[in-house]
Amino acid sequence: MNRVLTRRDFLAGTAAAATMMGLPIGPARAATASSVSLGDAEVLVVSDGSLTQPMSFVLPDRSPEEIAALGLPADTLHPDCNVTLLRTPDRLVMFDAGSGPLFQDTVGALADNLAAAGIDPGDVTDVVFTHAHPDHIWGVLDDFDELVFSKARYFLPQAEWDFWRSDDAFADLPEERASFIVGARNRFDALEEQVTLIRPGEEVLPGVEAVDTAGHTPGHMSYVLHGGGDSVLVTGDAILNAVISFERPDWRVGPDQDQDQGAKTRTALLDRITADKLRIVGFHLPHPGIGTAERAGSAYRFVAG
Template structure:
């Protein structure tokens, strides 16, 4: 299995608009092809994510990665799986209603000659806006009308509860309103249990904490791949200090325990990681980084 990174260019949406350059990263394994496509990027507050961490050590880690202290603009990598029978998206991006820097998935699909109608299945890792909200267009119509949509049962039941908006913390109340509207509009969704096979060779793995029922998806093959979603949401702090509590997680202690266990497991396996917010298209692997502080893991792109 070899990761290939290419640059693709769209035609201008209107005559006055410049073409958009997309990074496309792919894995090929027999009849299976996996691509990561850019939905754009986010604009997040570093204080919201990293504010409760030991600041001196945090700054040392970020400095070594060349990461700025005053902003956090992670990429959004949507995973596309094709095996000749199924055309599957893992998450669907942010759509038109979240941030202006995101919601670009349909453009990215078009450079591969795909239309939303070609998607046969959509598998959600979790219900946050940059993963779920792209399922509806600006007219509240489903973007992928021919797809069977799937989500973990725990995750679905959390966001589909109309009372969650009254119990969730204030910064996430908008997330709850938006998730509920989209789930209600979609109607029938296949609900997955931990360990269940969503499609032949694709199984759901419960990775809770970032959200209550966050799922990763394992794609089997001679060399398996794991679609992470947000259980590892950056390539520096989450790998070097997985035990640190992160402000973007719903249950911070559970999310940290998930990261610690997952990295320990994956560091000993030859498995590709596909991270929604990891750099270089998000496809790489975990390796132990001798001499680094903390748990001593790093994200390597050279899978």
Template sequence: MQINRRMVLAGMGGAALAHGPLRAFATTSAQIGDYEFVSVSDGNLVLPRSFFFDGLPQEDLAQALAPFDLPLDQLEPPCNLTLLRDAERVVLFDAGSGPAFMPSAGVLLDSLEAVGVAPEAVTDVIFTHGHPDHLWGVLDDFDDLVFPNASYHMGQVEWDYWRDPATVDTIGAARAAFAAGAARRLEAIEDRVSHFSDGEEVLPGITAQASFGHTPGHMSFVVGGSEALMIGGDAIGNHHLAFARPGWASGSDQDPELGAQTRERLLDRLSHEQMLLMGFHLPNGGLGRVERDGDSYRFLGTEQ
């Protein structure tokens, strides 16, 4: 059975393509000041190649993809959540897919157990945005909160977008399931969520950075001071093109033009300031630095 873009956006595609046992693991970590960062896996997505590459100039695309040995039918981007620990808090950035999105994802709780973190120990969940692989994991199979003792934090613009009853009718048929699923989960945490805007401190040492485009209110976060790390969410995704052709539109962005502008701005800052980046769908656990290479960039994993 072949998967298509509409099936993926409706959250059905993984069932058709899931194969092999799911893996749960923590892949990489960093220490900045008093903050310990750990990349914890939620598995991976299974997406048709066309989801990323349709509509792009084919000759230039082939040149950009030449360094990668990519399959012809589908890609399996990893899902890397950032766990932050200090003396007072256990903070999770995003909540993963949970049991209802794709069979190839949803292993976050096993990954947290591997690093000694119980769901009850999580003090805060900070969302980059409301797509299923970032939000749907707040509820389990019985619609109970997975992180029952946590406070939740989401940007005001993003919250308003997914809580607007009109979104399900305006987001497009392919993403309507995203809107319905987000609305139900946000309603479940409504009495324990706080909101923030660009430039505000979400928690001590954690500052929100507007990175709109992937979704209307997508947020990234900078943690630390003179030495810092950026949690980028999906603002910089699909590493095959995001660094080599940052100005190209991405089919995964709800506003492709704005998403490209945001990507170029973040990459320029990351390379200029030599700030660590933790990317949700980037390889090697998502942790690395960005290096400018002429008019493009390179992602250097922490092992380099």
């Protein structure tokens, strides 16, 4: 894994020049993008910030002792949000679009972090969604309800499109998630002219294979990116946490809509990741979320890097 230095160097140079000219400068930025190469393509990860989730929501069935035994905090998790981009010689494909300005205060940093990485939203040719939860799709709209990635084509799982537009959504979800339904429908309306609905197993774009990972949501998909004889799996939320999902993939977790199917999907995906020695990018794994999985006894271990 190497850091993208160009833009940071540029910013450092700008800051030095600004200081010399007596201009005010902002706080120093950390590097905002990490990358791995994939043949003649590059996989970049840019942060959208982090969420705040009560542990009682994440692991509703588990006792404080079970949670402490995994070394997890008792009260709150702050999962990172890692947006993956695939830069090929002729495309810039983004997987999910972050939260935008309206979800939680600690997320919605994608636009700033893309800019810091030297990426213009107008250069994004394609946006491919794993699912339609707020932290993955709300970021397609800016403060003025305009499409941020205005020139992009959008790809969304057919089953996801169907579910969030159906009456079942209101019946299947608790009342506090009604905003998820309204929010998804608003975004679907905004990108309707530019969206292609996709199915598991399809090659969505050259070298981008859609994998059925339903459970977290009814149409959730992950994507295997192929290039130069190598592969990277963009997991989305099929894998949620670097500890819980790997050490106890069989546990039911609150963020999954169908918690039993989510656990089955997660275990099967970890089997594939370890068998195929796939490198992964996990949307909510510690930033940048790049790593591999190893078997550890009857479970797994996340190895960052």
